[in-house]
Amino acid sequence: MAAxxxxxxxxAVRRRGKYLWLVLDDEESVVIxxxxxxxxxxxxxxxxxxxxxxxxxxxxADGRTLQxxxxxxxxxWEFAALQEVDGELVPAPVAHIARDPFDPKxxxxxxxxxxxxxxxxxxxxxxxxxxxxxxxNIYADESLWRARLHGEQPAAGLSPRKTAELLxxxxxxxxxxxxxxxxxxxxxxxxVNGESGRFSDWLAVYGQEGKxxxxxxxxxxxxxxxxxxxxxxxxxxRLP
DNA sequence: CAGTGGCCCTGTCTGC
DNA sequence: TGCAGACAGGGCCACT
Numbered sequence: 001m002a003a004x005x006x007x008x009x010x011x012a013v014r015r016r017g018k019y020l021w022l023v024l025d026d027e028e029s030v031v032i033x034x035x036x037x038x039x040x041x042x043x044x045x046x047x048x049x050x051x052x053x054x055x056x057x058x059x060x061a062d063g064r065t066l067q068x069x070x071x072x073x074x075x076x077w078e079f080a081a082l083q084e085v086d087g088e089l090v091p092a093p094v095a096h097i098a099r100d101p102f103d104p105k106x107x108x109x110x111x112x113x114x115x116x117x118x119x120x121x122x123x124x125x126x127x128x129x130x131x132x133x134x135x136x137n138i139y140a141d142e143s144l145w146r147a148r149l150h151g152e153q154p155a156a157g158l159s160p161r162k163t164a165e166l167l168x169x170x171x172x173x174x175x176x177x178x179x180x181x182x183x184x185x186x187x188x189x190x191x192v193n194g195e196s197g198r199f200s201d202w203l204a205v206y207g208q209e210g211k212x213x214x215x216x217x218x219x220x221x222x223x224x225x226x227x228x229x230x231x232x233x234x235x236x237x238r239l240p
Numbered sequence: 241c242a243g244t245g246g247c248c249c250t251g252t253c254t255g256c
Numbered sequence: 257t258g259c260a261g262a263c264a265g266g267g268c269c270a271c272t
Contacts, residue, residue, distance in 0.1 A: 072265085227246075
């Protein structure tokens with residue numbers, strides 16, 4: 001990769017959901033995923049990363065250094081051909097990834113129809129990147145709380161109105177998290193300048209087990225879900 | 241073909 | 257003090 005990237009121009013940097021990619025020319029790109037602990041740093045600013053977790057280092061033409069750190073190694077870089085999908089040029093590994101809520105062509109009505117056509121629990125559907133992208137465990141829990149929905153509720157049983165409400169809640173949650181600088185619990189999660197986000201102060205249910213619900217005061221519960229956790233308010237978010 | 245769940249990884253924390 | 261096990265979670269893939 002180092003040899004192939006040497007002296008190459010990066011014409012654009014694009015993203016969809018949790019994937020981002022560097023456009024090298026009309027045919028080729030480098031697809032990057034942060035996994036759960038990947039992060040970029042511009043080397044001459046902010047707090048230096050842990051050298052043990054430095055995976056990629058690139059010297060930029062302006063003299064700065066771009067570094068990619070990843071502690072838990074779920075992230076990665078790969079070369080990928082660009083291909084046209086639904087009127088958009090995307091790398092092959094991203095072809096199956098649906099548009100995210102910030103995409104100008106994101107169609108809430110169409111996504112709501114797809115959600116309601118799923119024979120699965122609503123939280124699983126929110127995490128399905130082929131339905132809509134950009135939503136992980138934290139934002140799924142937060143948006144379900146906002147929309148007063150239990151994650152185990154069958155997606156097919158949701159009314160069109162409730163589904164629209166959930167997608168609205170999701171857009172608010174994602175928007176506010178970006179404003180707050182992302183979800184960060186410790187020094188592991190920082191932006192390119194080494195600054196930590198404060199979104200965790202803002203979380204209503206995620207990681208709040210035992211604490212009172214902001215709306216009704218009931219103790220927030222945590223349950224095992226797909227080898228991770230679901231957090232919810234037992235009073236505000238009931239199964240019908 | 242859609243849906244389900246196990247597993248990959250590393251560092252930190254908890255409980256015995 | 258030391259060690260085992262739980263936990264964090266995005267996405268792939270084998271299985272139903």
